[in-house]
Amino acid sequence: MAETLKEPKCGAIVIGGSAGSLDVLLEVFPALKADLNIPIIIVVHRKGSSESLLTDLLQSRTALKVLEAEEKSLLEGGKVYIAPADYHLLVEDDHTISLDYSEKINYSRPSIDVTFQSAAEVFKGDLVCILLSGSNADGVEGLKIVNNFGGRVVIQNPNTAIMPYMPQQASIAVKPNLVLDSFEMAEFINGLRG
C-alpha cells in the first residue's frame, strides 16, 4: 500500500485552557471542517453559572455537534464534549465519559490535568492535547503524562496568548511537539486523521 497517510491516527483531541482561552476557541471553531471525524473534549475553567453558555457559544460557530459531556456517554467523532462546571471529566477504556466530583486539583474542577492524564492512559499515542492561554499551571502535569504515553503535545504560542503563563509553564516542563498561534490551530486540527 502506498504511503499516502503520513499523518498518524488521532483517536481524540483534548483542549484545555483558562483565562484568555475563550477567544481562541471562538476563533478556531468556525474554521473547523464539518466532517472532522474525531471527538474533541474541551476543559476550560469557568464559573458554574455560565455552564450552558459556552456550549451555546461554540455551537453557534460550528457544524460539529457541541454538547455538555454527560456521564457514561460514548465519545464519537464529529462531536465536541464540554466538561461540565464543577466536575472532573475522565475517559474510560471503552471511550465513555466518567464524571467525578472529587477534590479540586490546582484549585480547579474541572481540572485540565485530570482529563489530560485520563485520556493519555486510554488513547496513548493516538491522543492530541492542546493547552491554551491561562494564568495558572493546570494542565502542565497532564501534558507530561501525555508525552510519556507518546501522545502529541501542542501549546498555544505564549508570545501571542492573552495569558501566557499556562503555555509557558508547559513549554518548560515538556518539549511540545508544536507551538501554534491561534490562527494556525484550526488548520492543524483539520489535518488530523480520525
Place this chain on the structure above:
Amino acid sequence: MDAIDNEQVNLLLNDVLETHGYDFLAYSPASIKRRITRLFALDNFVSFAEFRYTVRTDKQYFKRFLEEITVNVTEMFRDPGFYKALRNEVLPNLGTYPFIRIWVAGCSTGEEAYSLAIVLKELNLLSKSLIYATDINPSVLEKAKKGMFPLNYLKGYSENYRQSGGAKDFTTYYTANYSLAKFDEGLSSKMIFSTHNLVSDHSFNEFQLIMCRNVLIYFDKDLQHKVFNLFDNSLENLGYLALGSKESLDFWPRAKEYKRVKTEKIWRKL
C-alpha cells in the same frame, strides 16, 4: 508515570472484596483507578506490593483506604436550585403525611442531611420527620453525627442557603467553636446514622423521599440500574427520588414509571 495499572487495580479490588467484604468492582474504572493512584502517591508507598499487602492486612489502614477511595466532597445546600425545588415543591407535598421518612443515601459527612433538616424545620415539618442518613464508610458517619463543619466554609454555605430560598439568619443554626461550626442538635435529633452499602445491602424501610446525590456517577451502568431497583423497592408510591446534577434516571429500563419534577434532577414515583 502510570504508577498503578488496570490489572493491579483489579488485584487490589479483589483483595478488598475477599478480605474486607467491600465490592468496588462495579465502580467506574477510571475514577476508582485515579483514587487508588492518588492514595498510593499520598501515602508514599514504595511499591505496589507493599501497598497491596498493607491494604490486605492492616485493618487500621483499611479504614483510611475506604475513606480515601470513596469521594467525600460535599457541601451544604449544594446546587441551590435543587434545594429551592425541595423547599417549594417536594417537601410541601410530603407535609400531608402524618410522618415523613427520608433516606439520604451516601450522606458522607452529612452536609446535605443537615441542609435538608434546616428546610424541614423552616417548613414546620421537622418534628414529624425522620432522616435516615447512610454511607458505606463508618468514619464519615462519625463526623456527620457530630454536625461540625469547618467554619471557613460557612460563608459559602450561607450564600447557597440564601440562593436556595432560605430567608432566616443562617448563623442561628450553628455556634462557632474555634474553627468549627457546630450545628443545632435539634437538627441531628431527627437523624439516624447508619452504615449501608448500596452495592451489597438491601432495602431497609419505605420512604417518601430518597436523596442520593453524586454517588451514582461512580458506579458503572449495571450497578446504577441495580441501585435504582433498590431505591424503587424503598420508595412509596408518589415518593420522590433526588439525584445529583449530572445523574439521571433516564436510561433505567423502568424510568417510565417515574415523572420528572420540572428541571431539577428529581423524579416522582407514579
